[in-house]
Amino acid sequence: xxxxxxxxxxxxxxxxxxxxxxxxxxxxxxxxxxxxxxxxxxxxxxxxxxxxxxxxxxxxxxxxxxxxxxxxxxxxxxxxxxxxxxxxxxxxxxxxxxxxxxxxxxxxxxxxxxxxxxxxxxxxxxxxxxxxxxxxxxxxx
Numbered sequence: 001x002x003x004x005x006x007x008x009x010x011x012x013x014x015x016x017x018x019x020x021x022x023x024x025x026x027x028x029x030x031x032x033x034x035x036x037x038x039x040x041x042x043x044x045x046x047x048x049x050x051x052x053x054x055x056x057x058x059x060x061x062x063x064x065x066x067x068x069x070x071x072x073x074x075x076x077x078x079x080x081x082x083x084x085x086x087x088x089x090x091x092x093x094x095x096x097x098x099x100x101x102x103x104x105x106x107x108x109x110x111x112x113x114x115x116x117x118x119x120x121x122x123x124x125x126x127x128x129x130x131x132x133x134x135x136x137x138x139x140x141x
Contacts, residue, residue, distance in 0.1 A: 076096050080093050080095075083095055
């Protein structure tokens with residue numbers, strides 16, 4: 001074979017050059033490893049893109065939460081000033097604060113009740129790991 005400016009044929013593989021099955025197996029293994037690495041890199045890129053989207057969405061949720069807080073604040077002021085036409089302004093402020101205190105207490109009690117049902121340990125995973133450990137000790141049982 002003479003050397004020319006053309007590149008060698010792409011289809012010629014290591015297995016074709018040495019003609020061994022071992023060469024073919026090593027090439028298939030190398031191709032599988034390369035494919036796996038490429039898939040991992042693609043997955044990383046997709047995850048980075050999705051995390052970026054999630055971060056922007058979280059920022060928008062934060063802005064919406066702040067806007068909701070401001071709405072509640074100004075509605076509370078409007079309620080207080082409206083009540084001030086009926087009762088003294090000090091009493092109107094106390095009434096609005098009392099309404100918020102009741103709302104906060106109800107939310108606290110409901111949140112505490114839900115928190116009691118939360119299990120910090122991943123129970124299914126722990127049980128599966130125990131089963132795996134039992135199997136590893138006695139694989140034929």
